[in-house]
Amino acid sequence: MGKVLVLNQDYSALSICTAPKAFLLVYMNKAELLAESPDSYLRTVRDRYPMPVVIRLHRYIHLPYRGVVLTRHNIFKRDRNRCQYCGTHEHLTLDHVLPKSRGGQTSWDNLSTACKRCNSKKGDLTPEEAGMPLLQRPFRPSFLMFIRDCTDLAPAEWQPYLGVKSRVYH
Structure with a gap:
């Protein structure tokens, strides 16, 4: 239905x-x-x-204020199921734009969809340090x-x- x-x-x-x-x-x-x-x-x-x-x-x-729940599935939806570094739709994971090891939070503004290859390549660096610009900066959707x-x-x-x-x- x-x-x-x-x-x-x-x-x-x-x-x-x-x-x-x-x-x-x-x-x-x-x-x-x-x-x-x-x-x-x-x-x-x-x-x-x-x-x-x-x-x-x-x-x-x-x-009361209704926000979108922060889940892996919802981040993938926000990012249209595509890696925010290379644009592929395959083998998707989540990436902390500012790595957790460097104080990055698990939040709408710091999580982005990334394919396994790009996530591995970026490693413990910021996108700028890795020379991998984001297609779209992460944001909290209404x-x-x-x-x-x-x-x-x-x-x-x-x-x-x-x-x-x-x-x-x-």
């Missing part, structure tokens, strides 16, 4: 859920259907219903930016609610 973008009452992106969960929220009048799939439906024995793609909650949900730019989930129907794509490369 497809994924559905859930918007808060003010149209800000809140989360992603499954189509059956979104349908249930709409059916129970807790949300409204803003966009539906043109060629997919949810079926019961007697009826068929539009497959939700975007819903908006009727009640505003107050959430929740909205992560949904918009770093996932394969975002169908065209989500774009009006996620804003214009703008990716900053350093």
Whole structure:
């Protein structure tokens, strides 16, 4: 089943859920259907219903700051599954831009995707010392930016609610 973008009452992106969960929220009048799939439906024995793609909650949900969890998988997504030194998509690992042995932290701003070859070549040096410039400096993605730019989930129907794509490369 497809994924559905859930918007808060003010149209800000809140989360992603499954189509059956979104349908249930709409059916129970807790949300409204803003966009539906043109060629997919949810079926019961007697009826068929539009497959939700975007819903908006009727009640505003107050959430504290929502950041993207720092995981290996999310760093690979942020870096589009490519080595930030040579651009390959194969044999990927994580690299501490400033090596841990030299005080580098395990953080969004210091972790980058690297292939095994480049990671080994860089070793215990900084990119500058190794003569290996990064394609993109590491950064902490916002929740909205992560949904918009770093996932394969975002169908065209989500774009009006996620804003214009703008990716900053350093």
